[in-house]
Amino acid sequence: MKTFVICLDSFKPEYLKSTPFLRELTRDNSWGSLETVFGYTGIGAAIISGKYPEVTGIWREFCFSDSSPFKLIRYFESIEHTCLGKVTRLATDILFNLSRFMTNHGYYTSTRIIPFSLLPMVEPAMRSAWCQKGCLPVETIFDYLREKKTNFFYHDWPSVYKNNQRKFSFLQPNNDKFKVDLLLKEIPNHDFFWIRLWNLDSVSHNNDRGSKPLTSALLELDNHIKGLFTAMGQEEFKFLLWSDHGMVKVTRNVDVSKLLSGLESKFLVDSTSIRFYNVEPTESMEIMKRLKTTPGYFLDEGLKKKYKLGKLKKYGELFFLANPGVCFLPNNYSVSTVRGMHGYDPKIPEQKGIYLTNMISSDRKDLHITDLFQVIKSNL
Numbered sequence: 001m002k003t004f005v006i007c008l009d010s011f012k013p014e015y016l017k018s019t020p021f022l023r024e025l026t027r028d029n030s031w032g033s034l035e036t037v038f039g040y041t042g043i044g045a046a047i048i049s050g051k052y053p054e055v056t057g058i059w060r061e062f063c064f065s066d067s068s069p070f071k072l073i074r075y076f077e078s079i080e081h082t083c084l085g086k087v088t089r090l091a092t093d094i095l096f097n098l099s100r101f102m103t104n105h106g107y108y109t110s111t112r113i114i115p116f117s118l119l120p121m122v123e124p125a126m127r128s129a130w131c132q133k134g135c136l137p138v139e140t141i142f143d144y145l146r147e148k149k150t151n152f153f154y155h156d157w158p159s160v161y162k163n164n165q166r167k168f169s170f171l172q173p174n175n176d177k178f179k180v181d182l183l184l185k186e187i188p189n190h191d192f193f194w195i196r197l198w199n200l201d202s203v204s205h206n207n208d209r210g211s212k213p214l215t216s217a218l219l220e221l222d223n224h225i226k227g228l229f230t231a232m233g234q235e236e237f238k239f240l241l242w243s244d245h246g247m248v249k250v251t252r253n254v255d256v257s258k259l260l261s262g263l264e265s266k267f268l269v270d271s272t273s274i275r276f277y278n279v280e281p282t283e284s285m286e287i288m289k290r291l292k293t294t295p296g297y298f299l300d301e302g303l304k305k306k307y308k309l310g311k312l313k314k315y316g317e318l319f320f321l322a323n324p325g326v327c328f329l330p331n332n333y334s335v336s337t338v339r340g341m342h343g344y345d346p347k348i349p350e351q352k353g354i355y356l357t358n359m360i361s362s363d364r365k366d367l368h369i370t371d372l373f374q375v376i377k378s379n380l
């Protein structure tokens with residue numbers, strides 16, 4: 001029987017009001033809210049392995065590193081904000097991804113907008129795509145599929161794999177319609193399908209609930225799923241629709257550039273957190289003083305335990321986390337204000353995602369993202 005695991009990036013339970021087909025599906029299938037792990041990239045690691053960052057070692061997209069692949073960019077620091085600087089960044093991104101492609105490490109990314117002064121000491125935490133062998137130090141769903149010799153199709157743009165064969169996909173459009181059409185074409189060739197639909201995430205970062213763009217993005221997503229069910233017709237199949245997080249309304253954007261200027265320590269800003277590296281004891285007092293009136297809190301040992309982060313020193317030594325609804329600017333990804341953000345304490349309701357599946361037969365029950373690993377595995 002074919003199995004479809006589809007990520008509806010940023011889908012919150014309340015969106016069911018605007019998605020008639022998905023709402024209909026909740027009648028005869030199991031569904032509930034889905035608590036995710038704290039952070040960003042660690043969420044993907046959690047669903048494929050059932051483990052928290054303390055075990056997977058994956059928490060944020062970038063970590064601090066002595067073997068950064070971006071070391072040479074230090075020579076271009078003085079031209080960072082010129083046209084030539086932009087060309088240098090683009091060339092760096094192309095070369096970086098090309099080297100990943102050549103060495104068969106399928107987790108593609110870019111330097112985002114991390115300052116040139118910082119890039120020589122950071123690197124992306126993930127190297128291989130989620131479906132690749134050895135991408136995490138623990139067993140993944142895809143290891144299990146390999147073991148069972150199940151044909152799989154994996155699409156998390158720009159990483160596309162048919163079984164263990166990567167496909168060159170950089171020139172394919174990163175839009176949901178294209179991905180769903182491709183999925184429909186691939187149905188006869190595989191038994192397990194893993195795809196991620198992304199459009200809702202970017203729309204909900206920039207538009208409020210009830211706005212026209214968000215309402216139409218939800219309807220579009222609803223139609224994509226309806227299209228898959230229609231294509232399957234009477235054939236029985238298993239499905240798990242899940243989202244990696246919800247979206248919290250941003251009520252305050254805080255410019256941290258002036259607040260933290262002149263500090264000796266290096267730091268990365270991830271929208272909802274500031275991570276300091278190589279902090280001298282005298283400077284940690286200064287950092288705390290400067291952030292005293294900023295709405296947020298420092299991560300202490302108790303919270304590290306609560307979020308199951310383990311000893312992830314490579315991500316930083318001192319962490320300041322935003323209160324829900326607060327976004328730090330400029331950050332690794334953006335200089336402009338947004339209307340929605342995720343990456344807050346996973347316990348708050350707005351931050352929760354959703355699951356909807358016919359793989360378990362319980363009544364509505366809220367789950368944690370690490371539970372889904374077992375749900376998928378036991379259905380293969």
Ligand SMILES: [Zn+2]
Pocket residue numbers: 201202205342
């Ligand atoms: Zn997002």
